[in-house]
Every structure is written in structure tokens, then in C-alpha cells.
Amino acid sequence: DAKTTQPPSMDCAEGRAANLPCNHSTISGNEYVYWYRQIHSQGPQYIIHGLKNNETNEMASLIITEDRKSSTLILPHATLRDTAVYYCIVRGEGAQKLVFGQGTRLTINP
Amino acid sequence: NAGVTQTPKFQVLKTGQSMTLQCAQDMNHEYMSWYRQDPGMGLRLIHYSVGAGITDQGEVPNGYNVSRSTTEDFPLRLLSAAPSQTSVYFCASSYDPRAGELFFGEGSRLTVL
Numbered sequence: 001d002a003k004t005t006q007p008p009s010m011d012c013a014e015g016r017a018a019n020l021p022c023n024h025s026t027i028s029g030n031e032y033v034y035w036y037r038q039i040h041s042q043g044p045q046y047i048i049h050g051l052k053n054n055e056t057n058e059m060a061s062l063i064i065t066e067d068r069k070s071s072t073l074i075l076p077h078a079t080l081r082d083t084a085v086y087y088c089i090v091r092g093e094g095a096q097k098l099v100f101g102q103g104t105r106l107t108i109n110p
Numbered sequence: 111n112a113g114v115t116q117t118p119k120f121q122v123l124k125t126g127q128s129m130t131l132q133c134a135q136d137m138n139h140e141y142m143s144w145y146r147q148d149p150g151m152g153l154r155l156i157h158y159s160v161g162a163g164i165t166d167q168g169e170v171p172n173g174y175n176v177s178r179s180t181t182e183d184f185p186l187r188l189l190s191a192a193p194s195q196t197s198v199y200f201c202a203s204s205y206d207p208r209a210g211e212l213f214f215g216e217g218s219r220l221t222v223l
Binding site (some may be wrong): 034 | 114151210212
């Protein structure tokens with residue numbers, strides 16, 4: 001599976017959009033981009049995933065560049081409860097194991 | 111649905127003791143896995159299973175055993191605990207081994223003295 005690079009930490013004001021970048025320049029054609037988050041010491045929570053097209057669900061939007069070498073997770077109206085570590089993961093459809101890196105620690109400030 | 115349930119939530123062991131971390135899911139998921147998370151680190155895969163009777167090793171399997179006799183349960187056994195196994199352990203499951211949408215338990219915090 002392709003390696004991902006994320007900034008170690010980010011800050012965002014409450015109510016603003018939080019944009020979390022992820023670089024995956026070695027991604028191959030059949031690999032998906034997944035995003036998870038981990039709030040404090042809880043188990044990770046699935047957020048969203050995509051292959052080529054942009055995706056949106058009730059939690060977030062995922063924007064994947066046309067060359068698929070990078071992506072951005074967007075939390076449209078961040079709240080204090082969105083403070084967490086966010087993990088960007090790339091994996092192939094056939095791979096059965098997700099590899100979690102260090103992620104980005106997002107802090108939402110009041 | 112309870113989702114993924116892990117027991118115990120906290121455990122303290124002495125070096126050399128053995129114990130089993132329990133994981134159960136009520137979603138009829140085929141895929142189950144165990145991760146460990148050390149302070150300030152991401153999650154590392156220990157073992158996983160794609161269905162009853164089938165298990166395989168992950169990134170850090172040494173010192174741990176697993177079995178999958180039923181779809182619902184996936185226990186993790188520490189044969190002879192070592193201080194290096196002090197960690198938080200997470201169990202996760204998915205409806206399809208090929209799917210990347212994992213459902214995680216709340217974790218089991220283990221301290222080995």
C-alpha cells in the first residue's frame with residue numbers, strides 16, 4: 001500500500017472549515033483513500049473513503065486531486081468535538097489490513 | 111446492536127503471566143482484527159481473521175495468539191506477558207474482508223509490570 005504524509009498538527013477555529021491535507025504521491029490506480037479519526041483514547045472512527053471522485057457524507061467531504069497524488073478532508077463547520085487525531089490511509093481493494101500512520105492532531109479552538 | 115465489545119477495559123499483569131483479551135461483535139462481520147497502540151503512536155496490526163477458522167499475522171504478531179472459532183468472537187491471548195506489551199489494544203471488525211470501513215471497540219488498556 002502507498003505511503004501517506006500528513007502534517008503532525010493543525011489548528012482551526014470553531015465554526016470554520018477544517019481542511020486536512022494528505023499526500024500520497026505513490027498511490028496506484030486501484031488504491032482507495034480512507035480517513036479515520038481518533039478522539040482522545042477512544043477507538044478510531046471511520047469517516048469517509050474515495051477512489052477518484054470527490055465524496056461527501058454527513059461527517060465530511062473528501063477532495064481527491066485529479067492525479068490522485070493528494071487529498072483533503074474537509075470538516076465544513078468544525079466543532080470542539082472534532083478535536084482528534086485524523087488518519088489518512090491508502091489501501092488497495094484486496095488488502096485486508098489498514099496501516100495507520102501518525103496522523104494529524106487537529107485542535108478546534110473556541 | 112452493541113457493536114464491537116472488548117473486555118476487560120483495564121488490566122494489570124505481572125511479567126510472565128498469561129491472559130486473554132476478549133472481543134465480540136454482534137454485526138455478523140466476517141473480518142476481525144487486533145491492533146495495539148503505544149503512546150503517541152499510530153495503530154499497529156497484530157493479527158487478523160477473514161472468517162471463522164481463518165487467522166493470519168499482522169505487523170507485530172510475536173507474543174500473541176489468536177483463534178476464531180465463531181464469527182462473533184476473536185480473542186487475543188498473551189502467552190507470557192512482557193513489559194513491552196504494555197499498550198492499548200483495539201479490536202476491529204468489518205462486514206467484508208476487502209472493505210476498509212472498520213468498526214472499532216473502545217479499547218483494552220494493559221499494563222505489564
